[in-house]
Every structure is written in C-alpha cells, then in structure tokens.
Amino acid sequence: MREQDIAKLEEKSIYILREAKSKFRNVAALWSMGKDSTAMLGLARKAFLGKVPFPVIHIDNGLDFPESYDFRDSLAKKWGMELIVSKSEIKEEMSGFACCGANKTDALKRTMKEYGFDALIVSIRRDEHGIRAKERTFSPRDRNFKWDYKNQPEELWNNYSAKEKGTDHVRVHPLLDFNEVDVWNFIKVNKVPVNPLYFAKDGYRYRSLGCTHCTVPLKSDADTLDKIMDELRGTKVEERSGRQQDKEREYVMEKLRALGYM
C-alpha cells in the first residue's frame, strides 16, 4: 500500500463535501469515532472555513469502547459539532451481524426520519471491500434505505446525482478515493485527533473499529502515526480482518449494504 498525493485527494473530497451542502437541503454525517469518519470531519473543516456545518450522527448500541465515548465527547466539544446520538437496540442473538448490522440500520432509519435528512455523508473507501468499490460518489437510497446496486445512476466526470423521485436520501462518499494509508497520512499532515485505540498497547492495536462485541485487535507494535503508516505499507492482511460481520457468510456486505447499512 502506497500513499497517494494527499493534496489532490483532499481537493477532491472538499469538492464532494461542498457539492453535498450545495445540492441538499438537510445534510448529516455518520460518525463512528473511527479514523475514516474523523478524517472526514477534518476535511469538512477545511472545506467550510473551519467549521463542521452539519450534524454528526453516532449510532450507539451501548457497546462501544469507553475510549470511543471519551473521544466522541471531547472532540465534539472541541470542534463545536452538533452531535446526535441515535440509540440502537440489540434484538437478535449477539453476533457481529446483530450488534452492528441490522439493528444499527433500524436506528439510522429512525433518526433520518425524525430529522428529515436528505443526504448522509458516509466515510467508506473503495479499498476496504470489493462491494464498497462498486459504489458511486453520490448513491441514492429508497424509502426502505435499499441500495439498488444493479441499477445505479450514471455518474459522469463530477456530475453527481440529485435527489430523484422515490429517493429517501442520497449517500455521499467523500473518501471513496482514499486508501487506508492515505487516511493516516491525512490525519498526520493535518494533526487530526484520533481514537487512541488505533495505537499499539502491549503488542496489540485495533486496525478497524466496530464495537466491543465484534472487533478484535491485531498483533502490532505500531504506537505512532509513522509506525502505523509503515506497517500498512507492507501489509498483506485485509483491513477488516478483525471485524466479525465481514466474515460471517458470503456476500454479507452486499446484503447489509442493500439493506441500508453503511
């Protein structure tokens, strides 16, 4: 994994974020307190003259790491962000799919409806997963939050979709072009605060963060940003290998996304 020209990546993301604000009436962003969505908020501050001009939604199943909750509250305060905590209820038996899959989607649906958001910024990246690589930059969802992946709208050059009839909201993906190492590079260059769980402690670190029930740390000694970037430059292991839901069964990401998951 090699880093791309960070200045170019930033410009593209800034354009996308501004496009979302310009095109939609009521924009919100998902914030998991992970590195990607936190980097996205750093980008938003660059795009909008130092402020995050939209509310950020944390879908909270009550099982996130204590470090994540602390990080959430301190950064929300520091950057003056409007934080919406959307509680998700775990109904099915405990598993990766149940704690971070369908139930989180239900909570998101409720919150989107309550606030009437017509665009949702989601910090997914193409290199995370084969299915995410198939996404458009602006991706419409219907009333059931369904992703009609077999019939995606055209997206030529930087002409992105608007909200059409039958669209509940449009997912906006400003980080699609970033690779994992680019996110860390952005965080480093811009001194973006980051969840401490990513840094190695006692020989382990979290490379991708879900909740306490579905994420396991990986063996690592990377306890600084530079060491994390070095580690990634040489890795052959999938980023989400510590995440339960991606492994459970075939095409689970495709199914989850079709159902409205992020």
Next chain:
Amino acid sequence: MDKHIITMLGEKDHGKSTLIGSMLIATGAATEHRINEAKKYSKGGRFEPGYILDSFEEERAQEMTIDTTRAELVYKDNLFEFIDVPGHLELIKNMMSGASHGEIAILMVSMKKDEGLQPQTKRHVYIANMLGIKGLIVAINKMDMVSYDKKAFDRVKEDISKYLKAIGFTKPVSYVPVSAYDSQNLIKSSDKMKWYTGMPLIEELALFTASRKAGGPRKGLRAIVQDVVDHEGKEMVFCLLNSGTIKVGQSIKLEPIAATAKVQEIYLKGKKADSAGAGTNIAIVVSSKARAKRGFIVCGADERPLSTKEFESITFFIKPVNKGSEFEIKINNNAVPIKIEQVAELISPVTGASKPGSAKIPSGSAARIRVKLGESYPVERFSDYNELGRFALYSKGKFCGIGIVV
C-alpha cells in the same frame, strides 16, 4: 505518489476483468483473502482472476460485470488505478460512469473465434474518445486461442487501425498481444510470442503516463462556481479553480453575466491566502454587486470563454430521441435547458460513416447537432478545454447521452 487512472474498454467476455485480476495478482496487489475468495467462486476447476473485481453475487453467478469498479496496483514508481467497466450494451451508462474518470484506456479485443473486433468494442472507443481519454493501448487478448500467431495479430491490428482512422481518432495508440488469463505479456515479456518486439502491457502503460501531457491547450483563469454561502456576514463564493491562478486585488469577470469584479479575499482549505493555483477548491469574496450563482464561471477580465446561446455538438445517444423533445444538459454541474435546433447528420460510431440528419435519432447513434440554450452560458470547444466543452444530455430527467462542443 501520483496516480494514473486507466479505464478498460471492450465487448463483454473479451477479458477486461480477467486482465485486471491477473495484473493485481502478478504485482502482489491482490490480498490473499481476495484471491482465496475469487478461487472459491470459480467454477469448473478453472480459477477466474476476474472475480477479484466482480464482487457482486449476481456478477459471479452470471459470469459478467454489472457495474464499474476500481482497483489499484503499484509497479516500479507508478501507482495505477484500473477502472473495470461492463461490456454489455444495456449497461452502457455504467460503462460511461467508469470510463469518464480514465486518462488512458486499455481496449480489449479477443482473438477467440467469433469474438474479434465487435460493434460494441468500437462504440466503447468512440465514447472514450468523447469522454476525453488521452491515449489508447489495444490489448489483443486470448492469443493462446490462435496459437500465438503473428499473422492473426497483424490482421486484427490492421482492422482496428482502419477503424480508428475512420472515426478520426488522433491520440497515441499502441498494440500489445496478450493472454490475460495466463499473464502472457502483461508484466513480463512472453516467451511464446518472440516475434513481438514491443514492451509488455504494464511497461507500455508506464511509458504512456510518463509522456502524457495535460489535455488540450490550457487557458487562463477558469473557476467554476459551486455555491454561494453566507459566512459571518460575508458572501463567500465557493469555487473549483480549474485552471490558471487567482490573486487578491485581481480584476475578474463573472460569466455568463459578464459582470466585472475585484477579488477581495481568498480562502484556501479554510485559511486566508493571497493567491491560489489550479486544482484547488477556494472560497472568495468579490466586490461585484451582481450575485454569483452556482454554475457561473470566474475568469480573467480579458481572457474569457464565450458565453453563447448556441453551439454545435457531436452527441452520442444511448436512448432514441426526437429532435422536438424537451432536453437539458448538465455541464460543470450546472443544468441548462436546451433545444436541438438541427440534426445536421447522423454518424455511425461503428463505421464512422455519416448520413443526412433526421428528426428521429436512434439509440446507439451519434449525431452532429445544433444546440440552442435556454439561457446564455459559457462554453469552450472540447478540443480546447475538456471540462467546459462536454456535457451529459437529459430528456425529462432521463439520461440519454453525452456530447462535446465542436
């Protein structure tokens, strides 16, 4: 590291996804997890490298690419991003969505019996040329099916070269005989085709990207207005500075209204700046009483694009249309209502031949048309300035083609 974006082109089953898959494996870019997953879904004991790209369940079940995807690899000092696109005719809008981001194209032409240079192969080249690709590498694939025969290669090469001439394709072209499935001539020179004295595909790509120049002669300042927002009592104009530079104190024009203004403040990535250069997203405060609007172009006071109510275009139609229908073009993210005033000629993207225009334009055809805009808008010839000379055509909200200003 600078990224070079390569789009695949070509008819279905000619090996686009397979070629990318093989290159990802050969350069170590595909993770073991992805390779194992692709192995698991391969049928009949034959491993299909294309499944690294085709990740939808439906794509693997139907053995076809449904929608565009991207994958990267590093080779020597190059970061290449490949855009895979579907070959099927009915998926052409997905192909366009992918190919519109490519700088260079790899055209796949299969040597297998009954495959060869197909009408759809030609349409892809025609479209990619309009989308603005800067060069073409023709990968003549499945050479193993013709026993790596030089004569067979030469015949197809000749056909393609004739076609490119017929449609007036002027960008650099090279031809590489490959077998995507067996990785012949992709990364290393193949010992099965000693008669081929050129470079393997990836070296051709490296050469193309090294010699690539920016598209068309660049003009001066062109900033495309994206939004106008109120920020702490100031009216901020958000724009993408597409070319040229902008400085505080500079006189500018706002097109299409031709209002003159002075640049009072510039913000770059949230911070105040004295100037900004091409490729940046800026926020500016200008002195003009006339309000800027989304879709306006900020340009130099004495060097500006032509704001016009009429232009000539070559447009490729993916839906049949009637000249008299209601149309809209999307240009620089601005939507402008238009009328098709005249259909001067119909052009076949498959042969390059033209015939007299008619009120009905069939799907899959191109046409030279006279476009009348509902309101004045600044455009450039596509050959002079790609971004201001290309558009997507809509009829009653439905995407029906792409066009360039000629």
